[in-house]
Amino acid sequence: NAGVTQTPKFQVLKTGQSMTLQCAQDMNHNSMYWYRQDPGMGLRLIYYSASEGTTDKGEVPNGYNVSRLNKREFSLRLESAAPSQTSVYFCASHRGIYEPLHFGNGTRLTVT
């Protein structure tokens, strides 16, 4: 039982490059989330998927797109990376709104 698995762990991009962050969970959770963590700003929600087949914007969606590929997988895409997107990205999932969020180990992204 791996929990929430994120890849890659580290990534360096040049401004304008694109990439996709992968996330998969093996806990049969309905809801999945993408957060970014920046110093002094806590965890800010980028996008979420309340259930398979649905996605919604969080508080900081600009510059990102997501795909809920199936119940297990939820990917985050940066189409044209900018230095402001340098951050640590966490994927998370849970069974329902009153259940604990399970986080992945994070992806440290640097955009130069």
Next chain:
Amino acid sequence: GENVEQHPSTLSVQEGDSAVIKCTYSDSASNYFPWYKQELGKRPQLIIDIRSNVGEKKDQRIAVTLNKTAKHFSLHITETQPEDSAVYFCAASSPKDYKLSFGAGTTVTVRA
């Protein structure tokens, strides 16, 4: 959307003393309030949570209190130990959507 404010941003306590972290929320419909602990370089993990139909919850040295009228909730850690040193995040969510909004975090340092 929900706005969660957290204070203080840093907290230094002597080992054995108590630590208190306070959060306020803006959406009166919010009814679930979890607390997460993030050790350096690790993922956030749930340590305790409370629903709006309960005023207080305790788990060993950790307790959370909720004042729905004032829209604030607090985390209390008693008899602090070095392993309590970490960043603590409060969060709030509403049944209107599946979004969990986090505070900016409190860095707690326990001095030996």
